[in-house]
Amino acid sequence: MRSGGSDTSFFRLAPLDSNPLAIQLLCALIGRNGARAAAILAADPGRWLLYFLGLAQENALASLLLERIYTLGLRDLVSSLTYVQSANEVSASDGVWAGNSLATNLQRQSAIEISRYDDFDDKFVTLLDGLECMGQSVVWPKGISLSRSLYGEPFHRSSGDFDCILRQQDAAEFVRLCSSLDYALLRGDPGFCNQLEVGPTSSLAELFASPSPSMTPSAVFGLSKNGWPLIDPKFNPLDRGLACKELERFFDNAKKLQWRNRTFQVPCFVDHLLITLVHSEKDRFHGWKSLIDIDLLAQQVGRENGWTEFVRRCQAEGVTLSAWSGLYLVRDRFGTVIPNEVITELMPSQKNLSIYFTFAVEPLYYWNCSSLLTLSLNAAFTADRRNKIPALRRAFFPSRDFLALYYCNKQKLSIIEAWVCLMLHWLLLILPGLLVRKSFGQAFWRAAQQYQHIETSGDRTNTRTT
Numbered sequence: 001m002r003s004g005g006s007d008t009s010f011f012r013l014a015p016l017d018s019n020p021l022a023i024q025l026l027c028a029l030i031g032r033n034g035a036r037a038a039a040i041l042a043a044d045p046g047r048w049l050l051y052f053l054g055l056a057q058e059n060a061l062a063s064l065l066l067e068r069i070y071t072l073g074l075r076d077l078v079s080s081l082t083y084v085q086s087a088n089e090v091s092a093s094d095g096v097w098a099g100n101s102l103a104t105n106l107q108r109q110s111a112i113e114i115s116r117y118d119d120f121d122d123k124f125v126t127l128l129d130g131l132e133c134m135g136q137s138v139v140w141p142k143g144i145s146l147s148r149s150l151y152g153e154p155f156h157r158s159s160g161d162f163d164c165i166l167r168q169q170d171a172a173e174f175v176r177l178c179s180s181l182d183y184a185l186l187r188g189d190p191g192f193c194n195q196l197e198v199g200p201t202s203s204l205a206e207l208f209a210s211p212s213p214s215m216t217p218s219a220v221f222g223l224s225k226n227g228w229p230l231i232d233p234k235f236n237p238l239d240r241g242l243a244c245k246e247l248e249r250f251f252d253n254a255k256k257l258q259w260r261n262r263t264f265q266v267p268c269f270v271d272h273l274l275i276t277l278v279h280s281e282k283d284r285f286h287g288w289k290s291l292i293d294i295d296l297l298a299q300q301v302g303r304e305n306g307w308t309e310f311v312r313r314c315q316a317e318g319v320t321l322s323a324w325s326g327l328y329l330v331r332d333r334f335g336t337v338i339p340n341e342v343i344t345e346l347m348p349s350q351k352n353l354s355i356y357f358t359f360a361v362e363p364l365y366y367w368n369c370s371s372l373l374t375l376s377l378n379a380a381f382t383a384d385r386r387n388k389i390p391a392l393r394r395a396f397f398p399s400r401d402f403l404a405l406y407y408c409n410k411q412k413l414s415i416i417e418a419w420v421c422l423m424l425h426w427l428l429l430i431l432p433g434l435l436v437r438k439s440f441g442q443a444f445w446r447a448a449q450q451y452q453h454i455e456t457s458g459d460r461t462n463t464r465t466t
Helices: 021-030 034-042 049-058 062-071 075-079 102-130 132-137 168-180 247-253 269-282 288-303 307-317 320-334 340-346 372-381 385-395 400-407 415-430 433-437 440-444
Strands: 162-165 231-234 255-259 262-266 452-457 460-465
Touching: 021 034, 021 049, 021 062, 021 288, 021 320, 034 075, 049 062, 049 102, 062 075, 062 102, 075 102, 102 132, 102 168, 102 262, 132 168, 168 231, 247 269, 269 288, 269 307, 269 320, 288 307, 288 320, 307 320, 307 340, 320 340, 372 385, 400 415, 433 440
Parallel strands: 162 231
Antiparallel strands: 255 262, 452 460
């Protein structure tokens, strides 16, 4: 499997029984396999106990693991395990208290997690109040909603930022309301604007520009406030560079969740499982929190007999590869009950070169951040070829309006000017985004991210450039 981003290294995901004991213990506790966890704890912990505590701290899982330890009847066994650090290990174990039992270390880490959760939760409620007038237009996925619905305690699932999903036409109102809460648009961060230095960024309309209706921007903008979590709005539930086929159905199927006398919208469980599976593959399955989300959501979909509809939506959106790989992984790690027929129906092709290249290419399909070679390999060896190839072909021949917006600041183009812009557009498609940013991109598009300042006066929205 190829690592994400610009990293060209490759790695393999080993089956659970080939992983270190620390990971095996983590999976046994999460999967509620008390017998396996007791067997690992009864053996000499040796050098892996510090690694286990590091995993718990790094992934904010201490409170969840403590809950599992108590419910599985392992408290006494865990309390008897003590790790004493040697001098050369102190610097590598920040947050681990030497001489204390495993249980004590987890309890202290858990107290920190609960405190951070309480602070996050108060800010989330404040944000909900500020966005109340948008009603059902904003959907809150991942940890924000799952922690308050599927987990035993909300602090068992931490969140680092405010992820939300909304329609493109609601972007201006969303920015205005967040600005009233003293949030400001992030500037100059490619992680929150993939178009930075590979496209115009002077207005919200330009940020949504795409040469093909089937290709949609992923990271459009983010909002920040000193001392508060970032707001990361997405305008495509699956957030992978391709338009969602059933976007309106997604919003229609969203459910209401009550929390602290507030009501907010969350994805239905089937959609939520799709979102989490695609997100996990984008992160190359590194995040433990995403895997636990998949485990809990899969259990819920099974209880509601939703597997048939889940497979249909996977096939409709072209995310069968993400679904198969994520479900296969949680079944191996946590023993999650996934029907064999679901795994079989989602399984990718094992023919020709696909078996070697399926996970060796970038899973995201960003037209202005990836080279033509990367996009072609993605379309050839991963799922959803029937949508990716036509979308890529359409991107080579965009409308004159798109060319004017993207390359000429909306100026009316003559035929010759349109051809010049088209050749520049082809160059942008062919070259890797990183190379464009380091070459003509910095000269052609301003490096500093610029947006329109959104103001509202009565029922009319005005804009002025800042």
